[in-house]
Amino acid sequence: MSVVDLAVTSRRELNIQLHALAPNTNQTHWRVENPNGQHSLAVGLDAPVTVEIAGHAGYYCAGMNKQATVVVEGNAGVGVAENMISGMVHVKGDASQAAGATAHGGLLVIDGDASARCGISMKGVNIVVKGSIGPMSAFMAQSGTLIVLGDAGDALGDSIYEARLFVRGSVKSLGTDCVEKTLREEHKEELRELLNAAGLGDAINVDEFKRYGSSRKLYNFHVDNAAAY
């Protein structure tokens, strides 16, 4: 295991070392000590390695991740796993705003709560939040799946496109063009699969979820819908 202590090594040096990893590297397990909430930790990775961050991370941790597994053992700041392409990011604490923003792929798992705009403009990522999510989450969400075991705040899925939202708890309000939809067997199967990938096994009853998605009324602008904007 490679250990980088940010008390003595700079973030720049950490990211240089991680960017230098070849696809077939045998340095596949990294541990980052004393992160102390620094921003932009383990960003732009593109190798099948695991990076454990032993504490809290600041903004944009694991931003634009490809292939790598990044585990934050504390809380994560704004925009964790923003624009992720593939791989996995696991936050063991809570996440701040815009978790998984615009992410195209991969899996983001948040053990605690996520703040406002979780999954904003998501473009294919799968997100599992074991706690609750804040307001304006999945705003303009294009594709991918957001699963929330707790509650969702105001205006969930506002101006949503084709992303699929599953919430087990309450939803304070739905955003424009977001509606509840029937939870069919194929959706339950997807839920089981993603919950399993998030390490929850069969512990969760998928029948308890409600599904939300786009009513597709705003897909082409029409003047009669002007009040909805």
Place this chain on the structure above:
Amino acid sequence: MDSNHIPRTLPRQSATFDPHTMAEIRRAAATGIYDIRGAGTKRVLPHFDDLLFLGASISRYPLEGYREKCATDVWLGTRFAKKPIHLKIPITIAGMSFGALSAQAKEALGRGASIAGTSTTTGDGGMTPEERGQSKTLIYQYLPSRYGMNPDDLRKADAIEVVIGQGAKPGGGGMLLGQKISDRVAQMRNLPKGIDQRSACRHPDWTGPDDLEIKIEELREITDWEKPIYVKVGATRPYYDVALAVKSGADVVVLDGMQGGTAATQEVFIEHVGLPILAAIRPAVQALQDLGMHRKVQLIVSGGIRNGADVAKALALGADAVAIGTAALVALGDNDPIHEEEYRKLGTTAGAYDDWQDGRDPAGITTQDPELAARLDPVSAGRRLANYLSVLALEAQTIARACGKSHLHNLEPEDLVALTIEAAAMARVPLAGTDWIPGQLKF
């Protein structure tokens, strides 16, 4: 009095309710929706035409037109980037998206810019292989929508431009209407074919200059501090916006005036929000000077640049480079009278065609229709753009030599006078024949 011979009052059109205004009222009443169009503002504005160069005489020494060197090159991104950009001419191609433009048009822009030794820029919708392949120096825009944004393309880019806004619609997002969403455009943007694609007006994961600083730092970390980071703003409060962009860590600030074009925006927005570029350059330069960053953080200005005189005037006012968009499209063949018959079928005329959002461009530029797009040959169109860029540079050099400057960057406000009080106030140069700069008190 002979009632048959009373002089009659001539019919008089209202200046307030002119024919265009009344036609727009009738159109609005019939449809219930605002007018959307492409391009920039069409109203008369104080502009570079309101400035004149003084040229050399006894008190100043000119350079020999065809003998003495007048350099045109520019370095961009020298503040933090490990790999700053060196361009042969200070005239760049502004960001325009694949989606708004055809793949052929994007390729032509890349070809023309590369021949001329300058850069071109992606747009909302990501980077196409044609564009990257044909662009020696390619600036990759980082927009609120993040359509097509990925780290591989980020690393392939020569610089990154964080787009906060544009001159045609500062404070506004975008809308690519469904008729331009082909399979390829849809796939690049992760959205279904044929639906209207909204582009957000704010970035999804940062708000305000403190966050922007952290965002820029992230982009630098991802690209190992190699790429220059530009920040593009629409001209509204240029002094403060430029100062905040510098504070946020920008290497280059791009300032776009309201003459700058758009692919599709509400007419009311294009015509009534933002500043003409003439009014924006001096406050922007002032901000850089106040921070001790003029020429250290480079300033690119855009919006209504048409000829070498405009280039020279922008540089004399303190810009390091300019960007062109609409003029580049015209060089490719946009609004060419050769298509007049087809423009008339669309209810318009060559020179006035601005329904770029509809995707029915007879010139094959602002379209995703394969048959229309095939009309534009990227090689010959790219050559036309290269020729045009050469002319801009030659014209700017001609003026600079006449002012005794061995580099375009040696042009200065002192070389200029204004023809109108408005232009004198905005450009902060004296009204011609006077030493009066409105707004600058002398006691």
